Amino acid sequence: MxxxxxxxxxxxxxxxxxxxxxxxxxxxxxxxxxxxxxxxxxxxxxxxxxxxxxxxxxxxxxxxxxxxxxxxxxxxxxxxxxxNTEWQDHWSSRRRGLDKKQNELARLEAVSTEFRFFLLSMITGLLATPEYVRASIADVPGDQSKTIAKKLERQQVLYDDSKSFTFVLTEQAVRWPLLPPMAMAMQLDRLASVSRLPNVRLGVIPLSGHIPERPLNTFTLYDRRLATVETGTGALILRDHRDVTAYRTDFESYEQYALFGEDCLALLAEWSMIFTRPRQ
Known part of the structure; x- marks a missing residue:
């Protein structure tokens, strides 16, 4: 079709x-x-x-x-x-107001208990510092203060111990220099801090060794009932159980290449030092 x-x-x-x-x-x-x-x-x-x-x-x-x-x-x-498939293009979301999109995400997070995030190229808003959030929507015209406030407000869901979160980030997503070096170091410190929450598993996939996979998109899984897939011009919302299951399988595949716990913290500390190292 x-x-x-x-x-x-x-x-x-x-x-x-x-x-x-x-x-x-x-x-x-x-x-x-x-x-x-x-x-x-x-x-x-x-x-x-x-x-x-x-x-x-x-x-x-x-x-x-x-x-x-x-x-x-x-x-x-x-x-x-x-x-069972919904398309949300960026232009329509911007016309409605990105703060409306934040309200939709907050409602979805309120009724879900198990979250899986595969982050290919950027850090998601739940993990972002205020500076990173601001930079991530800097290309959107107009006053975005309400959107930024709502994005940061949504981060409170991470402290709800009735919910569980697994974040898998590629090295590219973690290290992409969206901010100046010192601000990026603070963003990596934020990742390390969130990774210590008891209901959060945060892992990074280093660009080393052999990874026989070919991820194409950032995606998020909400329980076993819904997947959102990010593209360059919008997002697909998938409710067909076959689609959701396929993305769950992909997530489990990528997850096996990620480093968690102390290994993850060591990498984040190493990359943070690179950002703060004086330039010759």
Whole structure:
């Protein structure tokens, strides 16, 4: 299936219409379908009304219950995959205000308990110093003070011991000189400090040795239900369990190359000294 970002929103209504039509052609009621799929009638109604986006598993159960032919089932499952994918482009986010995006992330963090961050090229806001946060959005026009304040406010979630965090950063992400040397040294000290929190695992992948992997994007996993993938022009939000599982597998693969604990702290200290070393 061709990926068309502008079609993602429409695919949700298309999916609702397709499932509703398939049920009616089968001559079944919502109550009958709900009972066969072990769902509430309200859930079936919300799916068919486009108020609730069903998971791929939900759609598979519905199609099996209705005895959908293979070609029709394949088409509807394709719609379900698109409906479980959301595209957020940077330009729309900036027009709405980046502080609105911070509110969305805070709500997502509030309802999640297990977080995995793979950071390929930059340090995420949860780990950033105020100076790093400010520099990371320096190219956005206008007053960004509200966005900076909200980014820093979100860092409080790290101190909620009911949640667990695993951060895997490449050496490039840690050492990319977004700030002047002394400010970068302070940023590395911030990483070391956060790594000592009891509910945080922070590891770095040094650019040495043999790493037979080819990471392409920064991504974040929220529990087992959602993955966000950063690109140069926006972010994909993936809810299909196959996509989330694939990124979990990738994360576990990258994680095995990372150094944690005292080994991580030693590397951070070494790199911090490079930033503070007097230039000849």
């Amino acid at each position: 061709t990926f068309e970002p502008e079609r993602l929103g429409q695919s949700r209504s298309d999916l609702a219409e397709a499932l509703r039509g398939q049920r009616k052609r089968a001559g079944k009621t919502q109550t009958w379908l709900a009972r066969r799929c072990n769902m509430s009638q309200t859930k079936v109604s919300n799916i068919e009304g486009g108020k609730l986006t069903p998971s791929i598993v939900d759609v598979e159960l519905i199609l099996e219950a209705l005895g959908a032919d293979s070609p029709i089932a394949a088409e509807i499952l394709s719609l379900a995959r698109s409906a």
